[in-house]
Amino acid sequence: MENVIQALKEKLAEEQISTNQTIKELHSKDETYHQTSLPDLVVFPKSTEDVSHIMKVAQRFKTPVTPFGVGSSLEGHVIPYQNGITVDFSLMNKVLEIKEGDLLVKVQPGVTREQLNKELKKYGLFFSVDPGANATLGGMAATNASGTTTVKYGVMRDQVRDMEVVLADGSVIHTGNLAAKSASGYHLNGLFVGSEGTLGYFTELTLQVYGIPEHIVAARATFTSLTNAIQAVTSILHAGIPIARVEFVDEASIMQLNKFSGTNYPVKPTLFLEFHGNEAGLQADVAFTKEIMEDHECDNFTSESDNAARNHLWEARHNLAYAYIHDYVGKKMMLTDVAVPISELANSVIYARGELDKLNIPGGLLGHVGDGNFHSLIMIDMNNEEELKKAKQFNEKVVRYALARGGTCTGEHGVGVGKKPYQREEHGAALDVMIQIKKALDPNNILNPTKIVDID
Amino acid sequence: MENVIQALKEKLAEEQISTNQTIKELHSKDETYHQTSLPDLVVFPKSTEDVSHIMKVAQRFKTPVTPFGVGSSLEGHVIPYQNGITVDFSLMNKVLEIKEGDLLVKVQPGVTREQLNKELKKYGLFFSVDPGANATLGGMAATNASGTTTVKYGVMRDQVRDMEVVLADGSVIHTGNLAAKSASGYHLNGLFVGSEGTLGYFTELTLQVYGIPEHIVAARATFTSLTNAIQAVTSILHAGIPIARVEFVDEASIMQLNKFSGTNYPVKPTLFLEFHGNEAGLQADVAFTKEIMEDHECDNFTSESDNAARNHLWEARHNLAYAYIHDYVGKKMMLTDVAVPISELANSVIYARGELDKLNIPGGLLGHVGDGNFHSLIMIDMNNEEELKKAKQFNEKVVRYALARGGTCTGEHGVGVGKKPYQREEHGAALDVMIQIKKALDPNNILNPTKIVDID
DSSP: OHHHHHHHHTTSOGGGEEOOHHHHHHTSOOSSSOOOOOOSEEEOOOSHHHHHHHHHHHHHHTOOEEEESSSOOSSSTTOOTTOSEEEEOTTOOOEEEEEGGGTEEEEOTTOBHHHHHHHHHTTTEEOOOOOSSOOBHHHHHHTTOOOTTHHHHOOHHHHEEEEEEEOTTSOEEEOOOSSSOOOSSSOHHHHHTTSTTSSOEEEEEEEEOEEOOSEEEEEEEEESSHHHHHHHHHHHHHTTOOEEEEEEEOHHHHHHHHHHHOOOOOSSOEEEEEEEEOHHHHHHHHHHHHHHHHHTTEEEEEEEOSHHHHHHHHHHHHTHHHHHHHHSTTOEEEEOOOBOOHHHHHHHHHHHHHHHHHHTSOEEEEEEGGGTEEEEEEEEOTTOHHHHHHHHHHHHHHHHHHHHTTOBSOSSSOOTTTTGGGHHHHHTTHHHHHHHHHHHHOTTOOBSTTSSSOOO | OHHHHHHHHTTSOGGGEEOOHHHHHHTSOOSSSSOOOOOSEEEOOOSHHHHHHHHHHHHHHTOOEEEESSSOOSSSTTOOTTOSEEEEGGGOOOEEEEEGGGTEEEEOTTOBHHHHHHHHHTTTEEOOOOOSSOOBHHHHHHTTOOOTTHHHHOOHHHHEEEEEEEOTTSOEEEOOOSSSOOOSSSOHHHHHTTSTTSSOEEEEEEEEOEEOOSEEEEEEEEESSHHHHHHHHHHHHHTTOOEEEEEEEOHHHHHHHHHHHOOOOOSSOEEEEEEEEOHHHHHHHHHHHHHHHHHTTEEEEEEEOSHHHHHHHHHHHHTHHHHHHHHSTTOEEEEOOOBOOGGGHHHHHHHHHHHHHHHTSOEEEEEEGGGTEEEEEEEEOTTOHHHHHHHHHHHHHHHHHHHTTTOBSOSSSOOTTTTGGGHHHHHTTHHHHHHHHHHHHOTTOOBSTTSSSOOO
């Protein structure tokens, strides 16, 4: 590595390169159960030129490079399994430009979601993608993150107008333009978003933002059964009500949430909802939603348009993962992440709950059910090999169930190493197309190797 | 070609292969001014297996293959400039499955937009992308078509959940799955949509559809100037009003439209609008829109919720291209198609109108201004070399103006041969990434060669 460090120092300052053990350990893991692995060194670029230089050095020495935002990833994306250089984007954290008139913002990849929204609020704007964690926007683009608002505003890929990307040879490209749509050439925005650092590193992102809605209503609805709750969602979607969020939380998770957040929500299958629009329209939407829910044995429906009450409700929902982590100190989190066609959702959730009950491991179900995407969250004792094995088998069962019904192994967390074993099963011969693209753009396989697919 | 025909006959019936001159001529052109070129033969596959066989034969003999829907393309995409085999998808025109519960439909590529909507109507559903022409869905996916409803429902790429694609070697892949979102692997749906037959041929498409809105209001607004009309649109977008269509038509085009459709709309810069939602919400949206328009010197605002009146209004708008074609018999149509960031739209339209006025060629401006996308439609006498040259220079000026302002050379018509000269200017080094992908997936360059980029 001495050669690599020497070459990096040609353009980077001393303090931008670290081999400190604590720093390396911070970059050896993500937020979940995946095995850790140390980088040989961590670099902190400050500019596109720095990233380009790092890439050229990595290419010269055929050293693996792994990107790192805040490490909130869930499938091992940021763990450098072949060691080498970890590129930490925390010093590239500027909101470069807010183009209010175009509803666009240009940011560096290390800007976090909350940091951006704080800036945008001054202009009456907001960034729509909300995965829960305060992830970096570079990381969210790398994994095609989504979350609670996707049912209305779309996934991360839908928000990206343009990215500046440093390729494996250090050259710099732009993947799009600033117009709202384009039919010019291959869709590189779409290809690079979700490529998990395996095709190039993002150094600037131009993202679409929205005006803060005129009127917002949040609601909470409880049901007599899980099936009723999910079927109510299906009916809302069919009715074409333009719902902005619709989140399912099962009984086990409501208990956990009450314990952590001090709420006393009824311990029942629950939907958390949100509506955005004008006041008259929302009144009609909420009334229609309530009617549909009552057809599905909803026994309690509470709506809130007051700002503080709405925030309280969503804060409780957003703290759910931490509610589990907080209560099971020393255990590691595993999250399944399948998405299925809406018609398969109720049965998929019932199946997952049934399999989870057999495990005797603490956990619950929650999900962005408007997109057919749900998570089983389970807390694993990593010193208990039997438990880890059972948890992995459970994950596998849920994935196979979804794939057999036209679904996907990951709705929003990405592949990383955790979903790599299912790539062939999900994509079939299309995986070879992905491999051809990877080989064409990264012939020496230095860009986040071992992620998405293994390259010979 | 005799060898090729012999090989094709191994699996195709006699009547699926044509070398008839009339048939070849029908496949030698699109709807615009681009130079014609004849295929050597036209084949009519009936199944994925047929397409796969055609591709294997083409690969064996290194014969170019060009796809063909109904020929409504506007940038020469379907014209076989290297002759060879044209693959006409008109026999693959079945709606295979309507998955009502999932709001999905599976179709063959030769199904047209109107054919699909006729089927969907029985279920209270509709397909959102409306480019005006009754194009095939395969062709619309190949060019990433969009149109009047894009401002609310998105472009063709946004509707594609999965496609079955035959690759250059005859192998068959699926590009997606049936879930509403996915973070699994590279975004092949996005890559193949808009690839204009240069990466593979679509044999099945699974598309997202929507419930017909509860309530629809259409409106027409006239303005004292073009600038006021465009600035009104910008203000509507900023206000976050969820408008479903917003179309600009300039004075010259209103005159043409009145003449063709027998309407007597005031000859002024005009917006045609549409709103979808619940009745109470729409009343508020329309009232707010009217208020914004009046701030921008709108001198007449008429809204219609009656079905027949709405249809009449949109029919007039949709017939606009035909209104020109009908009136200039023997002339050919050229359409510019830039899209720019919203803040640049008013100036871009004024610039285009000014340049058009200098030409002394009949034409007008119209556009999907909610997306920053507008067209200058001009009618050219192809026997007048001077006129063709002037028209091409005009097109070039409008494109350069848009590119210099962060826009794109084509918002929705695609590249074909017409926008190929601007690909390097628009994409810079990113064009090399596109070329690398093309070479990886079509090493012998048999798939619609000469389109998007020239490959050595």
